[in-house]
Amino acid sequence: xxxxxxxxxxxxxxxxxxxxxxxxxxxxxxxxxxxxxxxxxxxxxxxxxxxxxxxxxxxxxxxxxxxxxxxxxxxxxxxxxxxxxxxxxxxxxxxxxxxxx
Amino acid sequence: xxxxxxxxxxxxxxxxxxxxxxxxxxxxxxxxxxxxxxxxxxxxxxxxxxxxxxxxxxxxxxxxxxxxxxxxxxxxxxxxxxxxxxxxxxxxxxxxxxxxx
DNA sequence: CGGTATCCACGACGATACTG
DNA sequence: CAGTATCGTCGTGGATACCG
Numbered sequence: 751x752x753x754x755x756x757x758x759x760x761x762x763x764x765x766x767x768x769x770x771x772x773x774x775x776x777x778x779x780x781x782x783x784x785x786x787x788x789x790x791x792x793x794x795x796x797x798x799x800x801x802x803x804x805x806x807x808x809x810x811x812x813x814x815x816x817x818x819x820x821x822x823x824x825x826x827x828x829x830x831x832x833x834x835x836x837x838x839x840x841x842x843x844x845x846x847x848x849x850x851x
Numbered sequence: 852x853x854x855x856x857x858x859x860x861x862x863x864x865x866x867x868x869x870x871x872x873x874x875x876x877x878x879x880x881x882x883x884x885x886x887x888x889x890x891x892x893x894x895x896x897x898x899x900x901x902x903x904x905x906x907x908x909x910x911x912x913x914x915x916x917x918x919x920x921x922x923x924x925x926x927x928x929x930x931x932x933x934x935x936x937x938x939x940x941x942x943x944x945x946x947x948x949x950x951x952x
Numbered sequence: 953c954g955g956t957a958t959c960c961a962c963g964a965c966g967a968t969a970c971t972g
Numbered sequence: 973c974a975g976t977a978t979c980g981t982c983g984t985g986g987a988t989a990c991c992g
Contacts, residue, residue, distance in 0.1 A: 754936045761985075777953075802947075813953085817955085891977090955992085964981100969976105
């Protein structure tokens with residue numbers, strides 16, 4: 751459990767993964783999709799995901815430079831978990847309004 | 852997703868919930884089950900879970916005082932999520948050994 | 953465009969001591 | 973037994989500036 755939680759925890763991580771579930775995305779595309787997230791934190795999250803082999807990145811040759819991130823096979827394993835997170839969150843909200851602090 | 856993640860995130864939270872999934876537990880029982888967790892943090896986590904209506908607590912009258920925590924109906928909703936966390940963590944470990952930093 | 957370096961602020965965590 | 977109070981420490985996130 752701690753392993754899976756470590757994989758998806760950290761603010762923004764689930765949102766980044768959600769974007770990548772829809773297909774490969776460049777650094778810039780992720781920034782646009784998550785505007786309130788600073789470049790530093792996005793970079794940190796992606797680095798961690800890459801270290802954990804959940805995401806891989808490809809540098810495109812040429813200028814301007816372009817780097818595309820995509821889920822690895824291991825990363826795809828997270829899909830059911832993300833769906834379950836969504837399902838559970840939804841169920842909690844339906845049952846009670848007290849969840850947000 | 853953020854709602855569900857907020858419910859289970861925080862170090863130790865999943866472990867506390869896991870204990871409570873097995874049935875009601877007193878503060879002391881939880882401390883024994885999670886020896887490396889300080890009373891302060893356990894208290895903080897339980898307070899938060901109670902605030903979120905995921906857990907409720909009952910004071911037993913008499914001495915020594917005894918307080919029992921148990922999952923609420925909403926808390927029970929988290930069971931599939933915890934199972935999925937376990938399942939996914941297991942799958943990740945099987946596929947790769949690089950997950951722990 | 954895609955990052956890293958630096959600095960700062962805040963919150964989380966642990967240890968210890970104390971209360972009802 | 974079941975907490976709360978206090979304190980020090982460390983990690984995390986944000987802003988800004990800069991590099992390849």
